[in-house]
Amino acid sequence: MTDLKIGVIGAGGRGRIARHAHKPGEGSRVTAICDIAPEELDSLKSDYGNDVFATDDYRELLEQELDALFVCSPDFLHEEHALAAMDRVKAIYLEKPMTITIDGCDRVMRKAKENGVRLFVGHNMRYMSIIRKMKKLIDNDEIGEVKSVWCRHFINYGGDAYFRDWHAERKYTTGLLLQKGAHDIDVIHYLCGSYSTRVSAFGALSVYDKLPTLKDGEKPDATFNESHWPPEKCSGFNPRMDVEDQSSMIMQMEKGIIGAYLQCHFTPDSCRNYTVIGTKGRIENIGDGPESPIMLWNRRRGFDCIGDKVFRGGSINNSGHGGADEEIVKDFISYARDGHETVATAYAARMAVATGYCATESLRNGGQPQDIPACNI
Numbered sequence: 001m002t003d004l005k006i007g008v009i010g011a012g013g014r015g016r017i018a019r020h021a022h023k024p025g026e027g028s029r030v031t032a033i034c035d036i037a038p039e040e041l042d043s044l045k046s047d048y049g050n051d052v053f054a055t056d057d058y059r060e061l062l063e064q065e066l067d068a069l070f071v072c073s074p075d076f077l078h079e080e081h082a083l084a085a086m087d088r089v090k091a092i093y094l095e096k097p098m099t100i101t102i103d104g105c106d107r108v109m110r111k112a113k114e115n116g117v118r119l120f121v122g123h124n125m126r127y128m129s130i131i132r133k134m135k136k137l138i139d140n141d142e143i144g145e146v147k148s149v150w151c152r153h154f155i156n157y158g159g160d161a162y163f164r165d166w167h168a169e170r171k172y173t174t175g176l177l178l179q180k181g182a183h184d185i186d187v188i189h190y191l192c193g194s195y196s197t198r199v200s201a202f203g204a205l206s207v208y209d210k211l212p213t214l215k216d217g218e219k220p221d222a223t224f225n226e227s228h229w230p231p232e233k234c235s236g237f238n239p240r241m242d243v244e245d246q247s248s249m250i251m252q253m254e255k256g257i258i259g260a261y262l263q264c265h266f267t268p269d270s271c272r273n274y275t276v277i278g279t280k281g282r283i284e285n286i287g288d289g290p291e292s293p294i295m296l297w298n299r300r301r302g303f304d305c306i307g308d309k310v311f312r313g314g315s316i317n318n319s320g321h322g323g324a325d326e327e328i329v330k331d332f333i334s335y336a337r338d339g340h341e342t343v344a345t346a347y348a349a350r351m352a353v354a355t356g357y358c359a360t361e362s363l364r365n366g367g368q369p370q371d372i373p374a375c376n377i
């Protein structure tokens with residue numbers, strides 16, 4: 001088996017996930033990287049070797065002979081980079097969210113279809129052992145027919161990661177209900193086997209816009225720092241921030257399921273907590289690590305936070321996001337070769353964006369319900 005030649009646009013930051021695809025002699029090798037930060041290109045040579053083609057211009061990268069490509073640039077560049085790449089490469093791993101608008105997703109989906117490109121979106125949460133275990137419990141009928149789903153997402157690194165750099169601006173993300181929420185919305189859709197059809201939301205920029213901003217010429221530092229607490233003692237925020245730091249949405253979903261998703265960026269702790277309620281019981285996880293507990297309640301009872309049974313996803317490997325990063329890259333590489341059916345799909349990624357986008361429209365229009373438009377390709 002000859003190695004697939006792999007390119008990476010946005011090779012620093014999240015683009016480092018492509019290191020799982022650099023396995024010379026074992027099926028795939030990163031041969032070309034692009035990043036606008038020269039220090040990232042330099043440091044990545046220790047991973048990919050000095051002979052890796054390195055450029056700060058994605059057009060130059062796309063002139064290389066490539067079998068597959070990772071697009072891991074910031075969200076607002078996904079559409080431009082993916083559309084350009086589809087003229088040159090037949091398999092693309094596009095980071096989530098697919099793009100920052102519904103129309104953008106549909107343009108990407110349409111071109112992939114027309115050009116016969118294998119398009120894969122990096123919804124790595126579908127590869128987390130805890131999410132797989134929850135999905136299995138539901139599919140094994142442990143809670144009966146799903147009728148209700150709720151997710152609470154507490155984000156203690158919100159002030160560091162989302163309110164200092166491009167993430168804080170609508171023009172680069174639409175909003176965090178889409179940017180960050182795409183993961184949770186996708187998991188909700190995945191667990192329930194159902195997509196949202198109509199949403200309503202409320203949200204606000206409650207905390208970070210009251211705090212000291214970056215000074216002229218100061219570069220944003222979005223690295224997580226535990227000493228950045230409480231928010232009121234922090235500074236260095238993006239002066240142009242206009243995205244919400246808390247939001248709550250209600251979803252009407254296919255099969256008569258009702259969902260709710262709550263996201264907050266100024267909590268002291270971090271936790272993802274999904275509750276899925278069916279006609280015979282409910283499951284709920286606390287945390288999304290491989291050893292985080294999933295409780296199942298399926299007997300009539302009073303209050304008991306432990307549940308009738310406790311499950312865990314269990315560890316898969318030591319890579320990022322509880323082992324999901326290595327798993328998703330493995331799946332992408334084999335998908336690039338054979339086009340098999342994958343756990344994460346471009347259509348599901350589009351539906352996560354569409355739901356987050358419509359919810360954002362709703363929260364900026366007094367909570368007016370919005371219908372999710374069908375995929376237009």
Ligand SMILES: NC(=O)c1ccc[n+]([C@@H]2O[C@H](COP(=O)([O-])OP(=O)(O)OC[C@H]3O[C@@H](n4cnc5c(N)ncnc54)[C@H](O)[C@@H]3O)[C@@H](O)[C@H]2O)c1
Nearest residue numbers: 010012013014034035036037040072073074075095096097
């Ligand atoms: N699936 C996940 O768990 C996960 C986790 C983190 C980030 N992400 C996604 O990955 C993407 C990147 O996120 P990030 O936090 O690493 O962002 P980032 O701002 O750190 O940018 C990523 C890299 O892209 C480079 N870059 C920026 N503009 C570029 C351009 N025009 N051409 C080439 N390279 C360019 C940056 O220098 C950086 O090295 C985002 O879409 C984000 O939503 C996904």
